Amino acid sequence: MGQRTADRPNYCKKCGQPYPWTSLIISTVIELLDLDEEVSDQDKTLIKSAIPDLLVDTPQTKLAEAKFKKGFSKVSILVKDSLYNLLVDVLSDTVKKSIFPN
Numbered sequence: 001m002g003q004r005t006a007d008r009p010n011y012c013k014k015c016g017q018p019y020p021w022t023s024l025i026i027s028t029v030i031e032l033l034d035l036d037e038e039v040s041d042q043d044k045t046l047i048k049s050a051i052p053d054l055l056v057d058t059p060q061t062k063l064a065e066a067k068f069k070k071g072f073s074k075v076s077i078l079v080k081d082s083l084y085n086l087l088v089d090v091l092s093d094t095v096k097k098s099i100f101p102n
Contacts, residue, residue: 010055010090018052026051028086036079039071046071047083054087054095065098072099 010022018026029051033044046067053064072080084100091099 008090018055022055022090025055025086025090029083032079032082032086033075036076039075039079043071043074047075054099055090057092057094061095065095068099 008021009019010025011018030048033039033047036044050064050068050071053060054068058064072083075083088096088100
């Protein structure tokens with residue numbers, strides 16, 4: 001990917017809304033997951049619901065990590081690689097180490 005974006009905020013500190021680049025990441029994750037026909041809707045929903053709390057540290061981040069890992073273990077290699085490349089530069093180091101340990 002291009003420049004490192006980990007230092008760029010994902011959400012507005014005043015209103016809490018996602019910035020346009022954050023909204024794009026979330027919508028791209030959803031679209032990627034929808035390409036994987038082998039993954040159940042339940043597992044897709046786990047991952048989709050986890051993404052917002054993985055992009056910013058909240059009290060729900062640890063729960064989001066667990067949800068993501070559970071669903072992520074069932075997606076195809078193509079989608080795994082794409083999700084990794086999409087998310088690796090926007091996650092905190094702690095979250096990255098938890099969900100992408102290698």
